[in-house]
């Protein structure tokens with residue numbers, strides 16, 4: 001069975017819930033005490049698909065304007081971009097369009113794009129409807145998911161499964177990615193399929209590293 005290792009970057013405006021979504025996925029909890037990301041934070045998680053195992057190296061970027069210039073460092077060698085906006089802030093949805101244009105300008109390789117509308121629990125404050133977002137996702141070749149880090153009903157997991165599945169497809173489709181995707185093929189299965197959980201699992205949370213211009217900042221509150 002094949003094991004794929006790839007890089008994921010999480011992009012989106014300040015306060016849309018990028019960190020909450022990844023922390024929700026890894027810890028299965030909602031942590032109100034998370035502060036705005038400084039520079040970027042790094043996480044890893046392993047996801048067992050039926051077809052194989054995928055290890056995601058995830059860079060959660062900071063949405064604050066003062067960190068904007070650092071973003072290329074994280075997206076340039078990424079294989080997947082999670083594009084997160086806030087369903088209650090239409091401006092954050094518009095910002096995704098700028099991110100997509102920037103990625104198209106600066107990244108040569110094919111990237112798996114996953115569009116995420118977060119804060120779906122705030123139903124009465126919603127300003128982006130599902131159809132608008134899903135049409136846009138189709139237009140850029142992305143999958144579309146709605147999530148709530150507060151009361152998750154499976155949306156968060158679907159985001160990371162889509163990222164893992166997209167990476168897997170990428171590894172099978174074309175060879176230009178072989179330098180950036182680490183692939184191990186083993187004759188003896190790395191995971192015995194009988195032992196695999198039916199649903200993906202996450203582990204190895206390394207959220208204690210927040211990096212700003214190479215300076216190690218105070219560890220993150222979550223995980």
Ligand SMILES: Nc1nc2c(ncn2[C@@H]2O[C@H](COP(=O)(O)OP(=O)(O)OP(=O)(O)O)[C@@H](O)[C@H]2O)c(=O)[nH]1
Pocket residue numbers: 012013014015016017018019020021032034035036037038061062063064118119120121122147148149150151
């Ligand atoms: N109601 C609701 N609030 C959320 C949700 N996700 C995040 N929040 C709140 O939104 C705020 C920002 O969340 P963060 O995860 O720090 O946002 P971020 O995108 O990482 O922000 P930066 O790191 O500054 O770019 C916090 O007050 C969270 O409690 C959600 O799904 N629903």
Ligand SMILES: [Mg+2]
Pocket residue numbers: 018019020035036037060061062063
């Ligand atoms: Mg954050």
